[in-house]
Amino acid sequence: MTIKVLALCGSGRRDSLNRKLLDVAARGAHEAGGEITFISSADYRLPLYEGDFEHEHGVPDTVRNLQRLFAEHTALLIASPEHNGGYTASLKNTIDWISRPLASGEPGIRLIATKVAAVVSASPGPMGGVRSMLGMRGVLEKLGAIVIPQGFSLGAAHLAFTEAGRLSDEKADAEVRLVGARLVETTRQLSRQQAERGCATHTPSRPIESDA
Numbered sequence: 001m002t003i004k005v006l007a008l009c010g011s012g013r014r015d016s017l018n019r020k021l022l023d024v025a026a027r028g029a030h031e032a033g034g035e036i037t038f039i040s041s042a043d044y045r046l047p048l049y050e051g052d053f054e055h056e057h058g059v060p061d062t063v064r065n066l067q068r069l070f071a072e073h074t075a076l077l078i079a080s081p082e083h084n085g086g087y088t089a090s091l092k093n094t095i096d097w098i099s100r101p102l103a104s105g106e107p108g109i110r111l112i113a114t115k116v117a118a119v120v121s122a123s124p125g126p127m128g129g130v131r132s133m134l135g136m137r138g139v140l141e142k143l144g145a146i147v148i149p150q151g152f153s154l155g156a157a158h159l160a161f162t163e164a165g166r167l168s169d170e171k172a173d174a175e176v177r178l179v180g181a182r183l184v185e186t187t188r189q190l191s192r193q194q195a196e197r198g199c200a201t202h203t204p205s206r207p208i209e210s211d212a
Helices: 017-031 051-057 061-071 089-098 130-142 170-197
Strands: 003-009 034-040 075-079 116-122 152-154
Touching (some): 017 170, 034 170, 116 130
Parallel strands (some): 003 075, 116 152
């Protein structure tokens, strides 16, 4: 069973530390048999989500493209940078738009509620973006995703990588790759269980009210 993993980086910066960390985690997912697709929250240049904008203009085509991409993948691997103690605005905006109703009228939340997810974070600071990582875990759990216990926050990240893109600390490199591997293994296990039991996935209530 091939597990398709959507690897989403919350930073669009060139030479992003979080993209480097995401690459390491994705390597572990690939080694466990996952098929990886990389995207950045900056790739699609989404407008800021506002209910009035959606009411007047509808859901942008770029969001529809993203929703289709999410639908094609079973697992979600996110690198969540930290801005002023929280996740980035572009990453949260991407998640908010994905959660909007699909073109068919079905809830967009199911695109996240049907996912197994993992979150990592990197920062030049000593805490490694752990507040952003925990905050993003909370957002995904609210939307119904199964967030695995494994995660990783990398402090002093600007000093942590080799020229080959690996972590110079071999133990840390192995731990980050383990996050990706556990994501694929958990997704595979749950997919088999759901297929055997014929269980429907629960879709939570919509997270954005119409008057927000």
